[in-house]
Amino acid sequence: MRTGFLQYDVVFGDKEANQKKILSLIGGDHFDLLVLPELALTGYFMPSRAKTGELAEEFATGETFEFFRNVARQHDGAIVFGFAERASDKVYNSAALACPDGTAYLYRKTHLFNLEKHWFDPGDTGFRVFEFRGARIGIMICFDWLFPESARTLMLRGADIICHPSNLVLPYCQDAMITRCLENRVFAITCNRTGMERQGGETLAFTGRSQVVGPRGEVLAGSDGTSEKLVLLDLDPAVARDKTVTPHNDLLGDRRNDSYCC
Amino acid sequence: MRTGFLQYDVVFGDKEANQKKILSLIGGDHFDLLVLPELALTGYFMPSRAKTGELAEEFATGETFEFFRNVARQHDGAIVFGFAERASDKVYNSAALACPDGTAYLYRKTHLFNLEKHWFDPGDTGFRVFEFRGARIGIMICFDWLFPESARTLMLRGADIICHPSNLVLPYCQDAMITRCLENRVFAITCNRTGMERQGGETLAFTGRSQVVGPRGEVLAGSDGTSEKLVLLDLDPAVARDKTVTPHNDLLGDRRNDSYCC
Numbered sequence: 311m312r313t314g315f316l317q318y319d320v321v322f323g324d325k326e327a328n329q330k331k332i333l334s335l336i337g338g339d340h341f342d343l344l345v346l347p348e349l350a351l352t353g354y355f356m357p358s359r360a361k362t363g364e365l366a367e368e369f370a371t372g373e374t375f376e377f378f379r380n381v382a383r384q385h386d387g388a389i390v391f392g393f394a395e396r397a398s399d400k401v402y403n404s405a406a407l408a409c410p411d412g413t414a415y416l417y418r419k420t421h422l423f424n425l426e427k428h429w430f431d432p433g434d435t436g437f438r439v440f441e442f443r444g445a446r447i448g449i450m451i452c453f454d455w456l457f458p459e460s461a462r463t464l465m466l467r468g469a470d471i472i473c474h475p476s477n478l479v480l481p482y483c484q485d486a487m488i489t490r491c492l493e494n495r496v497f498a499i500t501c502n503r504t505g506m507e508r509q510g511g512e513t514l515a516f517t518g519r520s521q522v523v524g525p526r527g528e529v530l531a532g533s534d535g536t537s538e539k540l541v542l543l544d545l546d547p548a549v550a551r552d553k554t555v556t557p558h559n560d561l562l563g564d565r566r567n568d569s570y571c572c
Numbered sequence: 573m574r575t576g577f578l579q580y581d582v583v584f585g586d587k588e589a590n591q592k593k594i595l596s597l598i599g600g601d602h603f604d605l606l607v608l609p610e611l612a613l614t615g616y617f618m619p620s621r622a623k624t625g626e627l628a629e630e631f632a633t634g635e636t637f638e639f640f641r642n643v644a645r646q647h648d649g650a651i652v653f654g655f656a657e658r659a660s661d662k663v664y665n666s667a668a669l670a671c672p673d674g675t676a677y678l679y680r681k682t683h684l685f686n687l688e689k690h691w692f693d694p695g696d697t698g699f700r701v702f703e704f705r706g707a708r709i710g711i712m713i714c715f716d717w718l719f720p721e722s723a724r725t726l727m728l729r730g731a732d733i734i735c736h737p738s739n740l741v742l743p744y745c746q747d748a749m750i751t752r753c754l755e756n757r758v759f760a761i762t763c764n765r766t767g768m769e770r771q772g773g774e775t776l777a778f779t780g781r782s783q784v785v786g787p788r789g790e791v792l793a794g795s796d797g798t799s800e801k802l803v804l805l806d807l808d809p810a811v812a813r814d815k816t817v818t819p820h821n822d823l824l825g826d827r828r829n830d831s832y833c834c
Binding site: 428436459463482485486556561569 | 683
């Protein structure tokens with residue numbers, strides 16, 4: 311299964327410019343599963359909830375979905391991307407899995423980071439796993455990484471690959487995702503954006519360093535902090551179904567729910 | 573609070589030699605809380621369950637406890653150490669917290685690693701938190717690190733400092749403990765042993781690199797892979813009670829139990 315990430319600098323509020331950039335960076339490459347950043351077409355640093363609502367679109371309809379469905383169809387592969395979602399009076403920081411046949415699946419970010427609490431409503435979908443070409447695909451967004459329950463829940467629901475669209479500004483996540491993969495024996499594709507955004511006197515610098523990590527904690531592919539690039543590699547999602555740690559340890563069988571507090 | 577670890581090479585089956593080594597390495601230093609390795613006086617690589625039972629002692633009685641109580645009293649500080657515990661027909665891979673006033677607290681290893689399943693019974697105490705000099709002290713042992721629920725449970729039960737006696741043979745734990753501290757905003761003292769042990773044709777090499785990590789994921793002190801040494805530093809356990817991540821994020825308040833699967 312040809313999978314990977316597209317790391318780039320998102321132009322705030324200019325969906326058309328971001329679409330052009332995405333098309334240009336993907337070029338003619340084939341993929342089965344490609345992960346893009348959180349808020350992949352809108353940018354991140356919202357001036358207000360009103361502006362967030364203005365940039366937001368409903369799930370599965372509208373120009374963002376038309377664009378990604380077309381890309382998915384043309385490349386015959388699925389795309390996971392973050393978007394601002396409008397749903398009646400709510401606005402969510404969401405991600406979708408768009409398949410080449412037009413099917414789309416939705417996840418709404420569970421753990422909102424800092425000022426996102428002003429811009430978005432907390433997600434209400436929970437952590438979901440979707441099947442595509444024999445792979446079980448889970449989605450979490452950016453700050454969800456800090457809560458071990460996010461990846462744990464996805465693994466317990468059967469995820470082979472965790473797709474992790476991000477807009478990271480802190481340096482911890484990439485190392486932590488190695489632990490997430492080790493403790494869950496899953497693949498994880500963290501796609502982070504690059505560049506900076508300003509609002510008022512404040513600047514956010516996004517840290518890039520997107521990566522693909524394997525079920526033994528091995529970094530299979532990575533990027534630097536600034537490059538705009540497509541990174542693809544072949545992986546076998548079924549490898550993540552072997553939860554053996556040692557001849558006498560199995561990650562699922564060794565869990566001790568009787569001893570855990572949640 | 574003066575805390576730290578004592579990293580050393582345990583001589584298999586020779587409690588007296590290990591006691592002498594411990595006394596010599598501690599010297600006259602003062603500590604409030606000192607963490608020693610898993611199976612601190614017996615060594616690790618058991619030839620059989622029968623031998624494990626032979627080396628094991630009952631909790632709070634016998635020569636191992638007499639020794640550690642004396643050290644705790646003489647240095648006016650508490651000691652966390654691993655020991656093989658006999659309890660009626662069971663044998664546990666346990667750790668105790670021995671206080672200078674003679675009090676002792678018990679934890680039995682929840683997640684047994686590999687051949688330990690031949691030598692020990694799985695722990696039945698669950699993850700416990702004990703108070704000493706205003707600090708809330710949780711204990712987990714070695715392989716418990718791989719299961720995020722171990723440290724999570726200790727944090728949810730109020731631990732400021734996770735004491736983590738270990739006999740690590742793999743290279744992943746030290747980095748993962750940084751994630752454990754970040755995701756729980758706790759201190760962690762991982763005390764690993766050094767040296768090698770052989771049974772039949774098999775050799776286990778213990779990787780040292782003991783460390784103290786702070787609630788922001790900062791490595792406050794560490795050792796190399798081979799040195800036998802005492803490492804002490806001052807820390808304020810109350811720092812771990814601030815679960816603030818950003819002005820709008822609190823590690824406890826942001827948990828979404830409704831969205832987790834366990």
